[in-house]
Amino acid sequence: MQRIGVFVCHCGSNIAATVDVKKVAEMALMEPGVVHAEDYQYMCSEAGQARIQEAIKEKNLTGIVVCSCSPRMHENTFRKAVERAGLNPYMVEVANIREHCSWIHKDIEEATKKAVILMRAAVAKVNLNTPLKPGESRVTKRALVIGGGIAGIQTALDIADAGYKVDIVEKTPSIGGRMSQVDKTFPTLDCSACILTPKMVEANAHENITIYTYSEVENVSGFVGDFTVDIRKKARSVDMTKCTGCGVCQEKCPSKKTPSEFNRGLNNRSAIYTPFAQAIPNVPVIDREACIKFKTGKCGLCSKVCQAGAIDYDQKDEIITEKYGAIVVATGFDMIKLDKYDEYAYSQSKDVITSLELERIMNAAGPTKGHLERMSDGKPPKEMVFIQCVGSRCSDDRGKSYCSKICCMYTAKHAMLIRDKYPDVNVTVFYIDVRTPGKNFDEFYRRAVEDYGVNYIKGQVGKVIPQSNGKLLVRGVDLIDQKQIVKEADMVVLAAAIEPNPDVRKIATMLTASIDTNNFLTEAHAKLRPVESPTAGIFLSGVCQGPKDIPETVSQAGAAAVKAIGLLAKDKLMTNPCTAHSDELLCNGCSNCANVCPYGAISYEDKEVNDHGKREVRRIAQVNSALCQGCGACTVTCPSGAMDLQGFSNRQILAEVDAICR
């Protein structure tokens, strides 16, 4: 029989205001096995933990139930506390009477009743707990970063500087990401390329960093400390070891009609191309769908002009398999598609553009060499209208419910830069709210209004109508002056919402990392573990976790790196002892369990068993506890009930069911 102590936490008033904690403690003493019960203001505090430790020693407790917040929050805290008092950490159960009780119920009597039942279920379970010992697993001292934008580059640099090997996998032909498409950055108006390209060069030159561009993660297996990843290196059709990056092939390529991804389709690129001049690696890729040689078998001009002999039409995709201890996701974002926003005439007029397209237009290396001009006729605009929140903070299913966070600031930047360079251009911004929290952000926005005379109108635009004279008729509303506004504009710029990279869902599934309804990766704890996924060994860097600007991305990238380094620095990891075990007397060797195990943790061996005095050799399931992750699929599939899961055994769960239905 266990000697159980029940500790009921007030959590200040979070629990105590709705649950009669004294009553819960009192009722606990009537449960079988309970020899001690008390309540305290903050069980997780040092004083609270000390009370648990004292009670363990004074009353020789063998099992502990803490009635408090979610076990996802403090189970580990209490496990460590009891361990210091000499008790096995797996003799603790947590009854969640905060998230699942006090916070959602208002009636004190009802909430108290429920808290008592939850306490009973936990007591019933802990009565059947057994001491468990974690195993050990090794840590591969190498990290994988998925995505080569500023988030991925910064994370990789930080991990590499700490002395660990890092591989970056980037889908496009060059690292650099969205930041490489940006012209200037807010609120300092730094040139984006001037601060990004040195980091790209540094990552490329770093002895601890390997960069796989034009590559994708194809398969992930294993677990924290010991992931095995297949990386598909897509056929570049150019030998990276031979190419000198002279660029002659791109000049001579006769197929020049493919919209440039880098310039957001505003101009065209050749079939053999590097996305931009500062690309790393500076080795072109042949787009096989656009290449005449691949389509018709004729041409081969690039091969003829390449003095290094680097063109290789027969190159094939290559699969690289590598082991990693930690994986950082840095897959970034894209702008949403605007096909559902017909009212802004984005698909009808070339002069209605997104903000990212404007970045390219304003960039000296962009399609217009940095001259602000209309994409339809090349004329300089006189009247520009910016429309904010296109698809952000949207209540219907056309757009996103969240605020994209960066648009207010980049629009202020665009407006300011345009007014600075072209003082005769009028700039009007239609907004719902201007959100400028951040260091020097509001000052920046005010400069746009006060010093640069940008016309901000609170209100939404209902329609943009292309006119026969080439202008755009903008119909909107001014909510402050309560009037309709009709404006003739030469260009309209849409602050389209940002959304996670469309590939992130596929990657999250491979990593078994949680993802939310907006396809942002979920963090392990919204406040206390913001750069870790709930899946051990997976870390989050940049916009894949939620909208953020460059400084926030860089900070998070560093934080993710530190977490990854903390993992790589360990030689061994303690594994979860809640693994499956097979009862050799009950097992009949049917193989059902091995068939459903997602980790290949179950094997069979012929073993001599002593079945009530009868000795015989039987085929019996063996669980490799280093591989078993404790899902429990095998326990349910086992027809003889031989397979059970430690920490969540059949008897334990049934005891909880019984206690709840009592």
Place this chain on the structure above:
Amino acid sequence: MSIEANEEFRPKIVAFCCNWCSYAGADLAGSSRLAYPADVKIIRVPCSCRVNPMFILRAFEKGADGVIMCGCHPGDCHYSTGNYYARRRMTLLFSMLDYIGVENGRTRVEWVSAAEGVKFSTTMNEFVEKIHSLGKNVRLGDLRCRN
């Protein structure tokens, strides 16, 4: 039934929630203060595939009026494939239960991610309402083990 109907019916509802998605979704419902009736009691399991049909039978045997199982969305299972097994098992179990008189409305499978606090709360409210409309679960009363 007619006598009991005069008293307020408080159903016993057991919710099995997987640790990675649905339990976290329930936590989020809690921290967002999204109320649902206190009749729902949650049991944490590592994965929906850990829910043995026997657990659900036991709950009905012991007097539960409804059992709901929540897991990660298909494709998002922390253990890759667990919820697929759970889905198949529950389909079979629920049809068997319906056959012996535990109506389909008393059993439910719902996929709730860690970010879906709202969905968790809405689901529980709906489920409790459904159980209220079905009334007390009497068909398994005979089978109930009384110890």
